[in-house]
Amino acid sequence: MDVTAKTRAGWDWLRGPEPWTRRMLAGDLALAGVLAILGLGVEELDGGSGQRMLLGAVVLLALTLLRRRLPSATLVAGSALSSALPGLFFVLPLLGWSAGRRIVGVGRALGAFTLAFVASIAFGVLDQWSQMRPLLVIVFSTLMFLAATVMPGLASRYWSQRRTLLAALHERNGQLLRERAMVAGQARLRERQRIAQDMHDSLGHQLALISVHTGALEVDPELTDRQREAVGVLRQASVSAMHELREVVGILRDGVEAPAPVEEAAQPAARGVAGIAGVVEAARAAGTEVRLTTSGRPRPLVAACDHAAYRIVQEALTNAYKHAPGAPITVELRYEDDSLVVEIANGPSAGPGGEVVSGG
Secondary structure (H helix, E strand, O other), X not given: OHHHHHHHXXXXXXXXXXXXXXXXXXXXHHHHXXXXXXXXXXXXXXXXXXXXXXXXXXXXXXXXXXXOOOHHHHXXXXXXXXXXXXXXXXXXXXXXXXXXXXXXXXXXXXXHHHHXXXXXXXXXXXXXXXHOOHHHHHHHHHHHHHHHHHHHHHHHHHHHHHHHHHHHHHHHHHHHHHHHXXXXXXXXXXXXXXXXXXXXXXXXXXXXXXXXXXXXXXXXOOXXXXXXXXXXXXXXXXXXXXXXXXXXXXXXXXOXXXXXXXXXXXXXXXXXXXXXXXXXXXXXXXXXXXXXXXXXXXXXXXXXXXXXXXXXXXXXXXXXXXXXXXXXXXXXEEEOOOOEEEEEEEOOOOOOOOOOOOOO
């Protein structure tokens, strides 16, 4: 258990803060293998011994795996050892790329590359001191360091900063879009609240007057039973209209239906298929011949469908009252396998059609 925990801790330390999957590890091992083969070829041309070849391959593998966790250290170590182990030449561009991308801060990056350059020059001069041509070694090592290490580091840093800038721009753009949506939503909410306030102030007052006057007229002793029943229908219609107005105002204000008052909570108004029978009964009480038929197996419906069916019947009956007064009306609800069919039909008008108020 301790060995497993230590192995996992070592793996977490090796991969560092970046996500390092098994696929990435396999890619690094494959890359290290290719670079090791190229390094062995260089060692063979330089006449290196078998021990130096093995040491170069091990060091190359270690530098490749540690470059994510220790970019500065691997860059300096690779630059310093490349003079003694020529096979490490091919890993220097990889170390420069990794260091340019992962070293945080311009000062730290400049210090790491400067230290790597000094180490490369110093160890190169010490290695070639016996040939007594230090100036040629310095010039050659400088050109090789610039080409093999500095250029990949600059390209990597530019690419990394460009990605960071693009990510910041995308995030900023997303924030601006969210802020615009919030501003538009607030403006829409203010407009809905204004509309709701206008509806409440104008229609609510008129409906309240209708309800009060019809309630007073209903108890008038001079009315006949038939007239009193008709006035009761009018009063009930005005009360229902006030309930619906309150719901619409609540939806406009808050996006949800307004809660019913305490005195009305015992008998909430049905606004779905269950309320269609009440609409039909109200139409019959007003003197209109309405026949309601239901076929199929009734089942619960989603809220939007349930509400739409109620509104369709309500609007269709209203249109029939306006444009064909006195005509018999048939309301049919058919529960099919995947739908609810609502069909409303009326016959010819039984009397002359007068001027009606319509929204168009």
